[in-house]
Amino acid sequence: MPLTPKDGASHFEQDRVSSAERAYRAMKDLILSNELPAGSQLLEQEAALRLGMSRTPVREAMIRLEQDGVVEIRPRHGMRVLPVSSADMREIYDVLTSLEATAAEMVARKGVTAEELQGLKDAVGEMEAALACDNLDDWAAADHRFHELLVKLTGNQRLQQIVTQLSEQAHRARMLTLRLRPKPVGSNRDHAMLVDAIAARDGEAARSIHHEHRAKAGDMLVGLLDSLGFKQL
Amino acid sequence: MPLTPKDGASHFEQDRVSSAERAYRAMKDLILSNELPAGSQLLEQEAALRLGMSRTPVREAMIRLEQDGVVEIRPRHGMRVLPVSSADMREIYDVLTSLEATAAEMVARKGVTAEELQGLKDAVGEMEAALACDNLDDWAAADHRFHELLVKLTGNQRLQQIVTQLSEQAHRARMLTLRLRPKPVGSNRDHAMLVDAIAARDGEAARSIHHEHRAKAGDMLVGLLDSLGFKQL
């Protein structure tokens, strides 16, 4: 469920990260995990105290968070965690739909190795297993892994970075609606079909399957937010 | 030619911008105009001196530029203007193609007002006029306006922001190849056709026309960079 990168084979990772980097990660974690809910405000001094450092690195972290689109810096009120409205989700999903559909097509056309294909299949397997146990958190994590892997397989780093950023913006809303939406059985089917299309190197099919998949998901989420009267999360 | 936003109706603009903001704009301008060419390095202190301020706001500006993907901050060497390789251009254009094709479709489906349509037509007109005079700089500016307007008409601010960011990354390479490429007569035709499709509210046609347009442009640019042996700009 954390969107943060796994540490990989980093047993000896020189954890010599700067305070600014620690501040950035800590605050982003707080926001993504909803410990700092939308609308919360946090002054530079408060954050600095909380993180045991001075205002300077905190400030730099806030600047990065602002450019990530997750907070807003308001001169006398510290940073404010941006709420995500259904209109925002519409924007985010329109872009994600476009980019991920393209990613699916690219990956299918380019072809993938057996291991890469297996990675996708594993993610689908985990989604199905999680759904069978009604474990929605695991399902969401596996679903996220699938989408992440798909995009990574394009090899386009800019594409990856943009998709990651938008996914993070949508993260809280997705988590909140996870238990309010119908069981995502369709998603698993869609992903299995996409894997087949990729294996068959059918770019057209891959694009159309995944485009529809993302579009459906977006419509569902936006509709849910609207119908439940959540103006913003 | 400047990619920076026009000042609009800002006769009374309270030019009370922070030093950090000034530093950001100044350095971005220097980079986009190629006064700081790819590979240049600039120390915090140097930049501060040059801009008549202390290191603090310069540092904040550099952080933003790094997130924009135009520079890299290397701990003991200041910031370095990132070169753009043909592989980078490939990445950038793959994303732009996807997003702008989507934008074209969205705009066509949604429909535009008469004034908005006229704005697009005006841009095409300027492109044709410029090309008739062989004024490539004007052509590039009008072309940029067309693409910018198209994306703006979607109303999707995230889409706009991403496209702007990627266009800026590609800016220098585009300028450099402007006079090395064949005359862009096809572009004008493509845009005129797109305007027609939008007027007819034909989303499918709009997408396919603009997708092809961007894909062609990307292939041409990447091919040009490769064939001329420019490994990076």
Add this chain to the structure above:
DNA sequence: TCGCGGATTTATGCATACATTAACAAACGC
């Protein structure tokens, strides 16, 4: 009770100070 003007507080934006450590170079041993 409510509105308003001025004093006060305080968060910020920027400058500056300082310790750290990477980069460079010179000296040294082989």
Add this chain to the structure above:
DNA sequence: GCGTTTGTTAATGTATGCATAAATCCGCGA
């Protein structure tokens, strides 16, 4: 002559100081 080591330099990362201006508070008048 070449690789290594050590000493020096300097750019950074962070802390802190300070002036500014916005927000709040308070008292007063209606």
